[in-house]
Amino acid sequence: MRVNKISRATQVASLVLMGYVAPFALSQDNGGAKTSASALMEEVVVTATKKASAENVQDIPVAITAYSGDQLDAMKVRDLQSLTYSAPNVALDDVGTTKGVANFSIRGLGVNSSIPSIDPTVGVFVDGMYLGINAGVVLDLFDLSSVEVLRGPQGILFGRNTTGGAVLINTRKPTDEPEAKVKIAAESGFRGTGVNYYAMGSYSAPIVDNVLSAKLAVYYNNDGGWHKNSLPGSDIEDRVTQIGGTPAALLGLGLPVARNTPDGTINTGQSETMIVRPSLFWTPSEQLEVSFRYEHGEVEADGAVIQNHPGANGVANPYSSFSRDSFNVSNDEIGFLDNEWDQFIAEVRYDLGDAGVITSISGWRDYSSLGRSDIDGTPIFGFHADIDVWQEQVSQELRYNRNLSDSSYLTLGLYYFDQDIIYNEDRQLLGGAVFLNGGGIQNQSTKAVFGQVDFDISDSLTLNIGARYTYEDKDAVISTLSLNSVECDPRIPGECSEDFKDKASWNNFTPKLGFSWAASDDINVYAHWTKGVRSGGYNFRNSNQAIPPGPFDEEIINAFEIGFKSQSIKNGATFNAAIFLNDVSDMQREVIVADPTAGTSQVIRNTADARIYGLEIETRTPLTENLILQASAGYTHGEYRSVLFDLSGDGTVDSADKSLEIPRLSPWTWGVGLVHTGYLSDGLSVDSVVSYGHRHASFYTDDNKGRLNAVNALDASITLKWNDFTLGLYGKNLLDEVNHGTDTQLPGVLGFGAVGTLMKGRVMGLELNLKF
Numbered sequence: 001m002r003v004n005k006i007s008r009a010t011q012v013a014s015l016v017l018m019g020y021v022a023p024f025a026l027s028q029d030n031g032g033a034k035t036s037a038s039a040l041m042e043e044v045v046v047t048a049t050k051k052a053s054a055e056n057v058q059d060i061p062v063a064i065t066a067y068s069g070d071q072l073d074a075m076k077v078r079d080l081q082s083l084t085y086s087a088p089n090v091a092l093d094d095v096g097t098t099k100g101v102a103n104f105s106i107r108g109l110g111v112n113s114s115i116p117s118i119d120p121t122v123g124v125f126v127d128g129m130y131l132g133i134n135a136g137v138v139l140d141l142f143d144l145s146s147v148e149v150l151r152g153p154q155g156i157l158f159g160r161n162t163t164g165g166a167v168l169i170n171t172r173k174p175t176d177e178p179e180a181k182v183k184i185a186a187e188s189g190f191r192g193t194g195v196n197y198y199a200m201g202s203y204s205a206p207i208v209d210n211v212l213s214a215k216l217a218v219y220y221n222n223d224g225g226w227h228k229n230s231l232p233g234s235d236i237e238d239r240v241t242q243i244g245g246t247p248a249a250l251l252g253l254g255l256p257v258a259r260n261t262p263d264g265t266i267n268t269g270q271s272e273t274m275i276v277r278p279s280l281f282w283t284p285s286e287q288l289e290v291s292f293r294y295e296h297g298e299v300e301a302d303g304a305v306i307q308n309h310p311g312a313n314g315v316a317n318p319y320s321s322f323s324r325d326s327f328n329v330s331n332d333e334i335g336f337l338d339n340e341w342d343q344f345i346a347e348v349r350y351d352l353g354d355a356g357v358i359t360s361i362s363g364w365r366d367y368s369s370l371g372r373s374d375i376d377g378t379p380i381f382g383f384h385a386d387i388d389v390w391q392e393q394v395s396q397e398l399r400y401n402r403n404l405s406d407s408s409y410l411t412l413g414l415y416y417f418d419q420d421i422i423y424n425e426d427r428q429l430l431g432g433a434v435f436l437n438g439g440g441i442q443n444q445s446t447k448a449v450f451g452q453v454d455f456d457i458s459d460s461l462t463l464n465i466g467a468r469y470t471y472e473d474k475d476a477v478i479s480t481l482s483l484n485s486v487e488c489d490p491r492i493p494g495e496c497s498e499d500f501k502d503k504a505s506w507n508n509f510t511p512k513l514g515f516s517w518a519a520s521d522d523i524n525v526y527a528h529w530t531k532g533v534r535s536g537g538y539n540f541r542n543s544n545q546a547i548p549p550g551p552f553d554e555e556i557i558n559a560f561e562i563g564f565k566s567q568s569i570k571n572g573a574t575f576n577a578a579i580f581l582n583d584v585s586d587m588q589r590e591v592i593v594a595d596p597t598a599g600t601s602q603v604i605r606n607t608a609d610a611r612i613y614g615l616e617i618e619t620r621t622p623l624t625e626n627l628i629l630q631a632s633a634g635y636t637h638g639e640y641r642s643v644l645f646d647l648s649g650d651g652t653v654d655s656a657d658k659s660l661e662i663p664r665l666s667p668w669t670w671g672v673g674l675v676h677t678g679y680l681s682d683g684l685s686v687d688s689v690v691s692y693g694h695r696h697a698s699f700y701t702d703d704n705k706g707r708l709n710a711v712n713a714l715d716a717s718i719t720l721k722w723n724d725f726t727l728g729l730y731g732k733n734l735l736d737e738v739n740h741g742t743d744t745q746l747p748g749v750l751g752f753g754a755v756g757t758l759m760k761g762r763v764m765g766l767e768l769n770l771k772f
Contacts, residue, residue, distance in 0.1 A: 035721060036074035036687035037677040040620060040628045041572050044068050046148050047128075047168060050157045050411055052357040052401040058567045061464065061516040061526030063151040063578040063616060065090070065632075069144045069172060074675070074689065076717060076730050076767065078198070079140050080104075080124075080147075080167065085671050085693025085713045087149050088616040088634025091664070092122075092167070094138040096741030096757025097304050098371050098387060099271060099337050102137035103741055106151050107580065108612045108636045108665035109164035109557075112700055112742065113590045116389050116421050117442055117476070118604065119535040121164035123154070127171055127293055127345045129363030130159070132393040132419040136341055136367050139297065140273055142200045143181075143217040145170045151616065152580060153532025153559045156466040156512045159415060159448055163532040163557045173291060174215035174281040178205040180772040187730075187765025194224020194267045196763070212282050219275040225267030226760040227305045230330045230379075268334055269760075271301030289349040296342050303335015305758045308377035311745045312705035317753030320378040324709065324754075325738050327761055333374035333384050341367040356402025356410075363395040375599060376746060377755040383599045383746075386426040388439075390491075393419035407456040411466075417446040423540040424490050427481060429599055429750070436598060438481035438497070439490045440540045440549075444474040452512070460519070464528065466512040473505035476538040480545045481598060500542070504551040508533055524565045532557040534588055543598040553606050555588040573621040581613040586644075589663075591702045593649055594747040607645040607702065610662060612638035626677040630691070633670040638662040647702045663706075666698040671713075687719040687728075706743035706754060713737060724771035729764075736762040 044066045045054035057066045065087035067075070077083060080092045080102075091110065095103035101114045104122035111121055116133040124131045131137055141147070148168040150158075158166050185198040197220075204215035275297040282290040309324040310316045322328035343365040350358045369389040376382035399413040424439040452466030479488070479496035488496040514528025534557075538550035563578035586606035595601035614636035621629045643657040650656060673691030680686060693713040700706035714735045719728035740756035 035626075035677040035685055036675050036689055036719065037622075037626045037628050039068065039070035039074050040630070040675050041622060042068060042070065044071070044146065046146065047170065048148055048150055048157075050399060050401075050413070051409070052359070057148075058565050058574060058576075059524065061514060061524070061528065061563065063561065063563055063576075063580070064148055065151075065618065066146060066148040068146050072141070072144055072147060073769075074687070075691075076715075076728070076732070077141060077147075080138050080169075083147065083149065085669070085691075085695065085711075086632070087151070088618060088632045088669055089151060089614060089636050090149060090165075090634075090669070091666065091695065092138075092149075093741055094759070095134075096759070097373060098135065098369065099299065099301050099304075100136050100138045100339060102134040104134075104164070104167070105664040106149075106164035107582065107614060108638045108662060109582070109584070110664035111590065112592070112664060113602070114387070115539065115541045115590070115602065115604075116391065116423055117440070117538050117540040118590060119161040119537060121161065121534055123158055123162040123166045124169070125158065125166060126169045126343070128347060128361040128397065129343070129345050129365070129395055130417065131365070132417070133367070133389070133391050133421060135369055135389050135391070136339060139299070140219060140221055140275065141169065142183075142219045142275070143172050143202050143277065145172045151578075152561055153530050153557050153582075155510045155532040156450055156452060156468050156530060157411070157413075159417075159450075159468065160446065160470060160472065160533050160535050163534045163555060171277065171279070171293060172202070172215070172217075174213035174279055175204040176206055176210065176213055179203070182770045183767065185765055185767035187732075187763045188224075189226050189761060189763050192228060193226045194270065196223040196226070196765075197221065198767075211284060212280065214281075215279045217277040217279075219273070219277075221271070221273040223269070223271045225270035225302065226763070227267070227269050227327060227329055227758060229266050229268040229305075229334065230328065266334070268302050268329070268331070269305045271299060271337075273297070273299045287351045287353075291347045293345045294343070297340070299337065299339035301337040301339075303333065303337060303371060303373035305329055306331060306374055306377035306755050307740070307758050308746075308753045308755050311752055311754040313752065315752040317376075317378055317746070317751040319380045319382070319751055321753050324740070324756065327738060327758060329377065329758065330379045331374040331377060332379045332381055333372065335372040335374060335384075337369065337371035339367075339369045341365065352402075354403075356400055359397075359399040359401070361395075361397045361399075363393070365391075365393050367391045375755065376750050378751065381431040382429065382750045384428045388424040390422040391419060393417065404453070409454045410451070411453075412451045413449070415446070415448040415450065419444055422491055425481065425541060426487065427599060434597075435485055436481040436543070437484040437486065437488055438479040438542065440476055440478035440538070441490055442474055442476040442538060442540070444472065444537075446470060446472045460517055462516045464512065464514040464516065468510045469507070470510070470533070471505065471507040472535060473503065474535075474537055474551070475503040476550070477501050478538060478540060478542060478549045480549070481541070481543040482545060499545060500549055502538070502551060504536065506536055506554055508554070508556075522567050522569050525563070526565075527562040529558070529560050532559060536588075539602065539604040541602050543595065543601050544603075547603055550604070552588060552604050553586050555606070556585040558583045558585075571622050574619060575621075576616075576618045578616045579614070580616075581611070584610045584612065589645075589702055591645065591647065592706070592744055593703065594745045596747040596749045599747065599750065600744055605645050607647060608643045609641045610638055611641055612636060612662070612665070626679075628675040630673040630675070631671065633668075635668055636665055637667065638665045649703050660702065660704050661699050663699045663702055663704070666696045668694070668696045670694050683723050685721045687721060688717070689719075690714075690716040700743040701745075705745050708740055708743060709738055711737050711739050719767075726767075726769040728767045728769075730767065731762065731764045733760065733762050
């Protein structure tokens with residue numbers, strides 16, 4: 001079967017490329033419209049070093065993959081997950097149990113949790129504002145100026161919870177000239193799946209010439225649902241009785257009735273998203289720039305699409321079990337999700353001339369999520385859960401940049417972050433015969449001071465010295481799930497059990513020492529040692545009163561990296577490489593095990609000390625004037641140096657635990673792509689893009705019972721461009737690969753098996769772009 005898939009991939013790639021090589025010799029004038037080939041070879045400027053001015057990505061001593069807005073358009077990027085196979089050793093997955101929850105991993109450092117009190121290993125920043133929880137992160141992207149994916153600890157400039165790396169999302173500012181853009185698209189799996197519609201547009205114009213400009217960007221998505229949820233047959237009750245289980249009537253067997261289709265299935269995974277983003281850009285003088293960005297978003301969707309397949313013990317769930325290499329699902333509860341958020345970001349930049357530049361970034365975000373999912377993934381009422389999250393955050397960064405001398409540059413900053421999180425979860429097992437409710441409230445506050453100085457030792461050698469001091473405290477009130485057998489609301493004091501109350505604080509000093517060497521005009525070499533910290537904290541999803549929900553301690557990383565960057569002066573070709581080593585102390589993990597009383601149990605502890613090392617290579621090379629090659633490869637290896645917790649679940653901490661593989665660590669990731677522009681006549685061109693990415697299989701849980709499939713992702717597109725009009729046909733996941741966001745074992749009381757949240761398979765789409 002795999003051979004056939006690869007054969008089909010080869011045919012598709014051949015058609016895409018061969019169909020447009022012939023027109024290459026025709027007219028080379030496309031009327032000034034930017035083609036995909038030209039966009040891919042443009043210089044990308046980034047903000048990763050937090051200097052007063054953005055820099056060429058090739059000039060900074062950081063392992064980073066960055067994309068301009070035009071490049072993102074050429075790649076048909078819709079969300080962060082679309083970039084998963086575009087950078088080495090990077091997995092920007094959606095956990096899937098709740099739409100939009102990040103499950104990111106970079107260089108083998110990631111989490112496998114949707115618990116909002118668990119801090120990420122990969123920090124996400126929107127226009128300089130840190131997103132404090134992993135919920136509401138993998139949402140739709142539009143009207144962007146760039147996305148920057150930084151690999152390795154970024155704790156000096158970006159603070160805690162960037163031990164794996166950081167993702168920087170930068171939206172477009174209003175323009176000085178009137179400009180309108182419209183993009184509409186429709187896609188489907190063409191196998192009875194629903195149609196997915198996109199519509200987005202922006203209008204930017206000056207209000208006062210050269211002083212004040214405004215923009216309104218709007219996004220709408222209506223997804224008809226890709227997966228087919230098979231309704232159970234009439235033999236379900238007989239099957240339940242035959243295996244000696246509880247009769248279906250007691251289990252509360254409920255069959256979905258909404259959106260029934262004639263073939264006995266329904267589309268699931270439906271969603272509707274609306275985002276509105278007004279912004280202002282004010283320049284009252286040559287020295288002062290002020291930008292205001294507000295965003296309101298709403299998502300109404302089905303619950304998670306969860307598949308039940310045989311577990312690590314090989315036992316298939318008797319009620320419903322499918323091959324993990326299929327898209328088959330049968331859930332009695334379609335579920336729902338309601339997300340809503342508002343955020344405001346104000347950036348002020350004041351240029352003091354020779355005295356430096358002061359930058360202030362103020363952020364506020366209010367987020368809520370209410371949802372329900374069928375956790376057991378079967379057509380019986382085995383394990384359903386309601387998950388509600390409320391979060392509000394405020395942040396302030398004040399930064400000062402200046403040249404101290406002709407040979408030294410200073411970046412100095414103060415940072416403040418405060419957020420309140422409220423979490424509530426209902427678990428209903430065995431048709432509601434078992435009801436658990438719990439969650440908690442947490443307030444956290446972070447204060448930091450950071451600085452970095454770049455010393456030019458010579459014309460070609462620069463020394464980088466930086467440090468950050470951080471103080472953080474968390475105050476938590478937690479209600480253990482097993483102690484609340486009726487619905488309660490943690491927002492009302494005393495209504496839930498509130499069996500755990502605690503407050504903890506941490507402070508640390510994280511230094512960085514490195515250098516960069518311009519070996520020639522087109523070659524840079526860099527190396528650094530830095531320290532990163534992932535916050536300690538508490539477990540909102542505690543299900544066992546005998547196990548305290550915290551506090552667990554911080555995760556500390558000592559990271560070493562040597563990198564090489566080159567950019568050809570002749571044709572702009574780039575070639576980058578890096579080798580890295582991360583020593584991880586007090587690795588912070590969520591250990592997931594099957595639990596006969598709670599369905600699953602999540603225990604969060606500092607489980608081990610580990611070492612992770614690897615290699616990354618990237619290139620972007622013009623093979624001809626209009627044919628661009630993109631390629632990347634990443635290798636990662638990790639092993640435990642010592643184990644502090646019973647990872648295998650056998651009751652002892654021993655060599656069996658130490659021999660386990662580190663979860664979320666995929667040994668190999670690689671990708672290759674070709675972008676070709678063919679010119680048909682004046683003002684008319686055709687862009688052809690094909691890319692193929694691979695990610696090795698990896699374990700999902702610490703006991704290595706849960707695992708994630710290897711994935712081979714083939715995407716292709718053909719786009720006709722005529723001045724400011726483009727019409728494109730594209731395909732994603734053309735090999736129809738099955739990818740799961742999770743893989744969790746179920747206990748015997750729920751029929752065994754494992755459950756995984758399913759991503760979409762093959763989609764084909766048509767996209768229209770207009771610019772006025």
